[in-house]
Amino acid sequence: MKRIADSTVRRLSIYLRFLEDFEKRGIATISSDELAARGGTTSAQVRKDLSFFGSFGKRGLGYSVAELSARLRQILGLEREWQVVIIGAGKIGAALAQYHGFAQRGFRIVAVYDSDPAKVGRSVDGLVIRSLDSLPEEAKRHPPDIAVLAVPATAAQEVADMVVKSGIRAILNFAPQQLQVPETVAVKAVNMAMELEGLSFALTNG
Amino acid sequence: MKRIADSTVRRLSIYLRFLEDFEKRGIATISSDELAARGGTTSAQVRKDLSFFGSFGKRGLGYSVAELSARLRQILGLEREWQVVIIGAGKIGAALAQYHGFAQRGFRIVAVYDSDPAKVGRSVDGLVIRSLDSLPEEAKRHPPDIAVLAVPATAAQEVADMVVKSGIRAILNFAPQQLQVPETVAVKAVNMAMELEGLSFALTNG
């Protein structure tokens, strides 16, 4: 398959969210124009994005909401459940562990790790915090799919190395730190500081 | 000034973080090559990014760490303090209010709002949670610069409209919902669900 742009995948997520909304409201059909208006893009963009994966629409009519959302879930890999571990049980990590929005979309939090012995053994939202040292061994028995890094920036690279060595192939990084990983490992970063600085720039040079 | 690409601004943030690191370690000079290696980009990219704002380097030598970081702080608008309000005192909002990493970079959280009467009056990290209804009026007296939206997706657009009407010109949106705002308002989104779906896609089609 031709390589798909990041921006395209992000938009597919957005489309899917709208489609699920429409599905709930019992709307059967939607046009690329309607999808575009809600997603802040253009109808041509919507059609182009979808065209990478096939032709799902009916000319003169639009897309079947049920069919298109099913195809998008399939494309995005949301038909299966993903095993997620959270690393770092501080403020952010704990908030994430308690955020049930993940589970709704098939991202199941199966464990929380921390390197602080004072935290190990406590519970967050029904999950006992485990020692980070035990990750490699436990990952061998029950390989997680995704590691969420909610650790201080100074520890992030070291933890990432450990995660990679444990065989985990996807990382969602909340630490304000650029990670170096093999290119077989997928990394997405959520960097609040960077976004705030983007706003600061916009306000300053707007 | 020529319009600056989002990607450029994001990289400036990254460079600044490294420069501050180098500053602490007492390193006086740095080349575009070193900056690039750490930031996962190329030296040409670094030089191009900086060239939009001037010529800060010395040929044959590199950049003065102190000088360049000062210029970047200036460019990014980090020389002043920004007044931030958090809207939504749920799990995410509370975690953000307690996250002191913001303050370090000049983003001062001045208020937390929630529409739930059961939460209003309680405290998060020393800040009393206020009624969302009081935002427009309070914003008139002490205009905040940035609103952080940590509300459910269903409420996000409505809250965004209120924020815009209150005169706030920058929004950091944590709700998994595309916001429609006037183009005079800057919006950055932090969408964990979307990032996870990006990882799901990468794992599925990798």
Place this chain on the structure above:
DNA sequence: ACATGTGAACTGCTTCACAGCG
């Protein structure tokens, strides 16, 4: 000699515009 700064070439995403089909 070395590293910057930058026009030019390139790559790839977005937009256009229209043929194709229901």
Place this chain on the structure above:
DNA sequence: CGCTGTGAAGCAGTTCACATGT
């Protein structure tokens, strides 16, 4: 006729390569 699907055109961001300055 209306809306999709898609080559072609346009545009923006990245990379190249070298002249320039120290």
